[in-house]
Amino acid sequence: QVQLVESGGGLVQAGGSLGLSCAASGSIGSFNTMGWYRQAPGKQRELVATITSGGSTSYADSVKGRFAISRDNAKNAVYLQMNSLKPEDTAVYYCRITTIFKNYWGQGTQVTVSS
Numbered sequence: 001q002v003q004l005v006e007s008g009g010g011l012v013q014a015g016g017s018l019g020l021s022c023a024a025s026g027s028i029g030s031f032n033t034m035g036w037y038r039q040a041p042g043k044q045r046e047l048v049a050t051i052t053s054g055g056s057t058s059y060a061d062s063v064k065g066r067f068a069i070s071r072d073n074a075k076n077a078v079y080l081q082m083n084s085l086k087p088e089d090t091a092v093y094y095c096r097i098t099t100i101f102k103n104y105w106g107q108g109t110q111v112t113v114s115s
Contacts, residue, residue: 001026004025005107006021006022006107006109010111011113017084020036020109020111022036023077031100033050033053034078035050035095036048038111040088040092048093051069063082066084069081085113092109092110
C-alpha cells in the first residue's frame with residue numbers, strides 16, 4: 001500500500017518563500033511522474049508542476065519562474081520550492097505520483113499567503 005505524506009505548508013507574507021515535501025512509502029517503481037496540484041476555495045484543482053522520472057519538468061504559466069519542482073528517486077520524494085509567493089497562491093497543495101498502474105495522492109497541505 002503506497003501512502004504519500006506531505007509537509008511544509010504554512011503561512012507566509014507576500015514575497016516570501018515556502019518549501020513543500022512529499023514522500024511516498026511503499027514501492028512506486030522506477031517509471032513515474034511526480035507532481036504538485038493545488039485547490040483554492042471555490043475553485044477546481046489545478047496542476048502546478050510535474051517532473052518525470054527522467055527529470056523533465058513542466059509548470060503552470062502562473063508559477064513559471066517562481067516555483068521549482070525537484071525529486072529524489074532514492075527517497076521516493078518530490079519537492080516544491082515556492083518563491084515570490086502571491087496571495088493568489090493561497091490554496092491546499094497536493095502531491096501526486098502517477099505510476100504505470102495507479103495514481104496516488106497526498107492528503108494536502110495548506111499554503112496561505114497574506115498580503
